[in-house]
Amino acid sequence: MNLRTRRSAMLVASGPRAASNVMVGHCHPDVVKAGVEQMQQLNTNSRFLHDNLVVCAEKLVSKMPESLSVCFFVNSGSEANDLALRLARQHTGNTDVITLDHAYHGHLTSLIDISPYKLNLPGAPKKPDYVHIAPVPDVYRGKIKADEHPDEDMGKLYAMEVKKIIDENVIGQRGEQVCAFIAESLQSCGGQIILPHNYLRDVYTYVREAGGVCIADEVQVGFGRSGTHYWAFQIDGPDVLPDIVTIGKPMGNGHPVAAVITTEAVARSFEATGIQYFNTYGGNPVSCAIAIAVMSAVDEERMVDNAKDVGGYLLSELENMQQKFPDVIGDVRGVGLFVGIELIIDPKTKTPATAEARDVVDR
Structure with a gap:
């Protein structure tokens, strides 16, 4: 849409x-009221048109940069990240994914494959060859430490680690182009990591030069949690612009609703397959009524x-x-x-x- x-x-x-399911407080009266009233009227699957879907999508997109204009509704952050991978693979025609060490992007098989937080555990499945793990840009105890490089641009140094993976592993060893780079805009599972200045800007450039798209996982850190911007990828400036954004958890204040926001170009590539995307309850009228109420509360109460x-x-x-x-x-x-x-x-x-x-x- x-x-x-x-x-x-x-x-x-x-x-x-971190448990960030609740955005505006438990049992927020406006959110409860919105859900109850819609349940009393109608709830149905998303094959049927309903104003709530359009209103919710418009409200979400209005908070995104101009290029991010197409909205897909799903039930959870895991579903959102899985769909983001499908979109990326169809759009680029590539399979190789770059993820960050310690990252966790969801519980589906496709996401365990790109989640070192799970892959590093005993008994975990073997990492697929098309998945490449970049060092988490942790300037305190990571591969490159700020106290050991006091005069260096830490964002640029860590971004070069991604560039090395692209040049040496993806292109060099496998002879492939990149499908996607996926990262939380602030990494939660890796230890509340604040990405250094210039990191996403440079990484996004390298990934696009290698034919890939950039996925910003805002499932935990979106909806204003940063205190300065509605989306955490915006912290480092307006030129940091992902191709796909995934959102969930706080969107429904604990109610299962999530979404993927992407560009027209990516969406057109996906639609060209003829495999229409359908999610029985993703974006149902009740879920959308709740999400609308959550976003309204965030705005009206200056959260x-x-x-x-x-x-x-x-x-x-x-x-x-x-x-x-x-x-x-x-x-x-x-x-x-x-x-x-x-x-x-x-x-x-x-x-x-x-x-x-x-x-x-x-x-």
């Missing part, structure tokens, strides 16, 4: 993907500003704690309500304080 013409139409460094204010306060207080306990708190980082703390045993070696972190989480 092209909406542009229509509207001229926390401590998580070693923990699981992006709230994320900035509350997150800024939290980050400031954690930084004060770090000053008091430098031998235990190695790093504090975050934007808005996306904050991480590194607990360590030794500041020099940065050895993770695993037992202590577990105790803090449990308490």
Whole structure:
């Protein structure tokens, strides 16, 4: 569905993907009311036209950059990322995918294949040859550390790691072009990683030069969680522009609704197959009514500003704690309500304080 013409139409460094299902608070009255009222009227599968689908899609697209104008509704972030891969493969004709170490993109088989967070576990399936894992751009304890390169552009250095994979592994060894680069705009499973300046900008350039498309996974970090922008990929400037954006979790405040937003060009490639996309309950009237109410609450209650204010306060207080306990708190980082703390045993070696972190989480 092209909406542009229509509207001229926390401590998580070693923990699981953060629970961010609820966007506007449990049992938000407007969200509950929207769901109940629509359920009392009608709920049906998405083969049937309903205004809620169009209104919801228009509202989503209105918050995206101009080129991202086509909306597909699904039920979950996992479904969104799976569809994003289908779109990318059809559009490029390629299969090779570049993902980040520690990444998690969903529970479907196609997504376990590109999720090192799962692939690295004992008993996990073997990584497919067409999947390539780039170092997570963790400037604190990653492959390239900021304290070891104080005068370097960390974003550019980490982006070159992706360029090496493209040149040496995808093109060099396999003789292929890239299908897609997929990454959360702020990496959650990898430990609340704030991508360094210039990283996505340069990576997106390298990937497109190699025939691929760029997928921004905003399933956890979208809808204003950063406190500065509605979508986290926007943090590094307006020229950081993905080809496909996946969203979910907070979109329905815990209700199962998600979406994929992409460009006309990608959507046309997909439609040309004749294999129409259909999702029985993706974008059903009740789900869309709830998502509309969530986005309205975010706007009307200025929740992006709230994320900035509350997150800024939290980050400031954690930084004060770090000053008091430098031998235990190695790093504090975050934007808005996306904050991480590194607990360590030794500041020099940065050895993770695993037992202590577990105790803090449990308490």
